[in-house]
Structure formats: C-alpha cells, structure tokens
Amino acid sequence: MTTPSGLPAAALLPFFTYQDQQLTVEGVPLDRLAREHGTPLFVYSQAAMLNALAAYQRGLAGRPHLICYAMKANSSLAILQTLVRAGCGLDIVSGGELERALAAGVEPAKVIFSGVGKTRAEMRQALTVGIGCFNVESRAELDVLDEVARGMGLRAPVSVRVNPNVDAQTHPYISTGLKGNKFGIAHEDVIDTYIHAAACGGLRVVGIDCHIGSQITQTGPYLDAMDRVLDLVQAIEAKGVSIEHIDFGGGLGIDYQGDTPPEADALWAQLLQRMDARGFGDRKIFIEPGRSLVGNAGVCLTEVLYLKPGEHKNFLIVDAAMNDLPRPAMYQAFHRIVPLRQPHPDVDTTTWDVVGPVCESGDWIGRDRALAVQSGDLLAVMSAGAYCMSMASNYNTRGRAAEVLVDGTQATLIRERETAADQFRTERMLPPT
Structure with missing residues (x-):
C-alpha cells in the first residue's frame, strides 16, 4: 500500500494518516487547518506526545524516577502544559526557560537546570523559586554557584555533569559526550570535583549527570556511558560523598x-x-x-509558491524557510515532505529541491524530492515537532509561524502568527531630525 506521496503507508508518522486521500492528524484534515490559519503552520498531535511519553513511563514503571522533558526541543507553552499535566518535570537551560516552565505550571522541585553558561542572575532566580537540581558543567561554575547560594543563605542542590568520552555516533554538532565537546567535566576530574563540592558550604550534592548527545539511534553508547557513570558513583561514594540520583540525560533519536x-x-x-x-x-x-517526545508529534504545513525548472536543478519554492525549519540548513538534516492531498493526475512527478524564500543559498528544506505538484498545493514537512519552532528566527523580518495543537477532534490555536509589528515592538526609533 502506498500513500499519495508514493511513500509506503508505514513511512508516515503515528497519528498522521491519509484518509479519503487527505493527510490527517488524529483524523483532522490538515488542509482544513492550513485554510483556517494560513501557512507556514506547525501542527502537533497531543496523542503522539503522550504516546511517546508513555513508552518512557512503562520502561521506568516501579522504579523511583523523574522524567524531565528537555524543553529546548520545543518550548511552546501548551506543549509544556501537556507534558507537565502528564507528570513530567522540565529540564531548562536558561532563565527564560525557567520563566516558561513556571508559567506552564511545573513544580519548581521538578525543574533541572542544565547548560554550560549559567549567569549569577539565573542562579539567583532558580534558587529563589527552589528548583530541584543544578546540573553543573565546570569547576568554575561550581564555585560561582557556591558563592551565590551562600550569599542568599541557601544551599544549592547540585549534580555534576560527567563528560564520559563516549561517542554517541550522531552529527558532530549534537554530540556532547566527547572530550572535544564543551559539555561536562572530564571523566578523570570528576571524583576530585565531587570532593570539592561536598566541602562547599553553599552546595548540597544530590546526584550525578551524563548526557552524550542527541538523535542517538543505537543502544551501545547508552550502555557504555552508564557503565562509566556507575563506576564513578562507586568511586565517589567510596570517598564519603553520597549520590541520591543518577541522571542519564536524553538524546534518544526518532525516525x-x-x-x-x-x-x-x-x-x-x-x-x-x-x-x-x-x-x-x-x-x-x-x-x-x-x-x-515531540519530534514526530509535529509537522510544518507549507504552500507551494512557484515551480522553477532549470537545466541542472529544479527548484520548488515554498513559503516555509530556514527561519521556520532551521535543521536542514544547520545540520543537513532530512525531513520527509509529502502532499496534503492526492496529486493531480495530469501532473508529472518531477525531482525537486524544495527551497524557501529567504535570501540565502542555504535556505533549503529538502534535496532531490520526487513530487507531483503545482503552484498552490500544500505540503507537510514531517517530524517537525523538535528543534524547529524553538530555533525559529525572524531573519528577513519574517514572522514566526502559527501553531495548532490537535487533541482528538479539537484543534486549538496555541500561538498566533507573528506580525512585523510584533517584531519591532521593543525597538526604538531615532529622535526626529
């Protein structure tokens, strides 16, 4: 069985299916949402997110655990609310993300603060609300956090992030567990770092942390990292420093x-x-x-603007661009691109480079895609739930796209389309001459 895109039906995402020759999410036709809200448009399936979360919950059932969604993947408030209401804590990497986390209703004790460059102001902000743990990534950060906490009369709960020098076998830009990466404290320095942390009056050691990368598709790197972390826990506790929790990070890939x-x-x-x-x-x-949790729960809908055949390349120009979908430009990443409706019977299938309107040669969404399309058709860029909207920009003064969350038959607008006025609202003109 094939879809209207020529792909096997199994190649589409769970909860995204063709019904009556129309692509739907949880049974809701995507072209209807595009007509209502315009394009580019991000559409998410709440059921897909909760289904992905349920796999983790099943895997950890009966064990003391905390699942903290890494909100840098997609920090839209309604998505945070969905996962928090389902029992998740949140993993943050900035003070702004902390404010978003609290706005979404997370318990501060279920917040983990990661990242290599926490400022003193962000530390004070997190200590004031009482977050669950700081994942500390350098000896210098540890000392600054100790100073800030003592100045507030508090003790900061800390976990040291270990760099285990394990190859996650993923794209170099999203590898985080090798010696050449900026993240974490080198494996050989971890024991001394814990002894130092335990002696600091403003710190309270609660855990150990390890994160080796993103879009990992093999089990081996996780097992290797786990063994190295467990070796360290044994050695650290032999020095008299107790470890309450072990944090194995995230990074599991998607299709x-x-x-x-x-x-x-x-x-x-x-x-x-x-x-x-x-x-x-x-x-x-x-x-x-x-x-x-969110990558395969979202798609980006886009309209075909122009077809531009050429001697060496055929360009299919759409209204979504690298500011909406930065992963192809940044990582040479692949996203499936499929039509929302059955192709026109009198339109030939042609191989296209799918590109956006931004004035950069790097503004491409897909290379060498076989599609039977004409101007005005609607396409879905699949697997767009993670690292798309959260990394979106206003390059070329393009407004960020609208977002819709689908829950069964209900489709809710969770972010309005950004206008030019929204973008320069905080700017100030020069005085009159």
Whole structure:
C-alpha cells in the first residue's frame, strides 16, 4: 500500500494518516487547518506526545524516577502544559526557560537546570523559586554557584555533569559526550570535583549527570556511558560523598529517514538490567528526553509558491524557510515532505529541491524530492515537532509561524502568527531630525 506521496503507508508518522486521500492528524484534515490559519503552520498531535511519553513511563514503571522533558526541543507553552499535566518535570537551560516552565505550571522541585553558561542572575532566580537540581558543567561554575547560594543563605542542590568520552555516533554538532565537546567535566576530574563540592558550604550534592548527545539511534553508547557513570558513583561514594540520583540525560533519536532507534521502554529494560546487575536497582533515576517526545508529534504545513525548472536543478519554492525549519540548513538534516492531498493526475512527478524564500543559498528544506505538484498545493514537512519552532528566527523580518495543537477532534490555536509589528515592538526609533 502506498500513500499519495508514493511513500509506503508505514513511512508516515503515528497519528498522521491519509484518509479519503487527505493527510490527517488524529483524523483532522490538515488542509482544513492550513485554510483556517494560513501557512507556514506547525501542527502537533497531543496523542503522539503522550504516546511517546508513555513508552518512557512503562520502561521506568516501579522504579523511583523523574522524567524531565528537555524543553529546548520545543518550548511552546501548551506543549509544556501537556507534558507537565502528564507528570513530567522540565529540564531548562536558561532563565527564560525557567520563566516558561513556571508559567506552564511545573513544580519548581521538578525543574533541572542544565547548560554550560549559567549567569549569577539565573542562579539567583532558580534558587529563589527552589528548583530541584543544578546540573553543573565546570569547576568554575561550581564555585560561582557556591558563592551565590551562600550569599542568599541557601544551599544549592547540585549534580555534576560527567563528560564520559563516549561517542554517541550522531552529527558532530549534537554530540556532547566527547572530550572535544564543551559539555561536562572530564571523566578523570570528576571524583576530585565531587570532593570539592561536598566541602562547599553553599552546595548540597544530590546526584550525578551524563548526557552524550542527541538523535542517538543505537543502544551501545547508552550502555557504555552508564557503565562509566556507575563506576564513578562507586568511586565517589567510596570517598564519603553520597549520590541520591543518577541522571542519564536524553538524546534518544526518532525516525526521520528510516532511522530505527530503540523504543524507549525497550531501551530502559536493557539499562535497568545493567543497573540491577551492578547493584544500583534502588537508585532514583532522572532522565531528560526532548526530541523523542515531540519530534514526530509535529509537522510544518507549507504552500507551494512557484515551480522553477532549470537545466541542472529544479527548484520548488515554498513559503516555509530556514527561519521556520532551521535543521536542514544547520545540520543537513532530512525531513520527509509529502502532499496534503492526492496529486493531480495530469501532473508529472518531477525531482525537486524544495527551497524557501529567504535570501540565502542555504535556505533549503529538502534535496532531490520526487513530487507531483503545482503552484498552490500544500505540503507537510514531517517530524517537525523538535528543534524547529524553538530555533525559529525572524531573519528577513519574517514572522514566526502559527501553531495548532490537535487533541482528538479539537484543534486549538496555541500561538498566533507573528506580525512585523510584533517584531519591532521593543525597538526604538531615532529622535526626529
């Protein structure tokens, strides 16, 4: 069986299916949403998010744990609310994300603050509301946090992020666990760092953290990192410093182009088995999934503006651009691109480079795509729920797209389309001459 795009039906995402020759999300026709709200338009399936989260919850059932959604993947408030109401904490990397997290209703104790460049102001902000843990990424940061906390008469709960020098076998821009990456404290320096942290009056050691990268599609790197972290826990506790929780980060990949990452529950069955075998079965587990919860829950709808055949390349120009969908330009990333409706029978299938209107040669959405389209047709860029809207920009004074969240038959506008006036609202003109 094939879809109108020529792809096998199984190639589409869960909760995104063709019905009566129209692409739908949870049964809602996507072309209807495009007509109502315009394009570019991000549309998300709430059921897809909760289904992805359920796999983690099944995998960790019966174990003390906290799942903190890594909100940098997509920080739209309604998406945060969806996951918080389902029991998630949140993993943040800035003071702005902390404000978003609190606005979405998360309990401060379920917030983890990651990132290599926390400022003193952000530390004070997080200490004031009482977050659950700071994932500290350098000795210098540890000392500044100690100073800030003591100045407030508090003790900051800390976890040291370990750089285990494990190759996640992913794109170099999203690898975080190698010695050449900026993240975490080198494996050989971790024990001394914990001894130092335990002696600081403004700090309270609560955990250990490890995150090796993003879009990981194999189990091996997780097992390697786990073994190195468990070795460290044993060595740290032998020095008299207790570790309450072990944070294994996130990074589990999704299917963009026939990728076959392990299912979250299957992955955690293997990881927990390893923990049990090493005597850590009762230890509290923190994890920070991001892309794997929201990536395949979203699509970006875009209209075909112009067809531009050429001698060497055929260009299909759409109204979505690199400011809406930055992953192809940044990472040479692949996203499936499919039509919302059955192609016209009198239109030939042609190989196109799908590009946007931004004035950059790097503004492309897909290379060499076989599509039977004409101007005015609508397309869906699949797997656009993660690192698209959260990385969107106003380059070329383009407004950020609107967003819609679908829950069964109900489709809710969760972000209005940004106008030019919205963009320069905070700017100030020069005085009159």
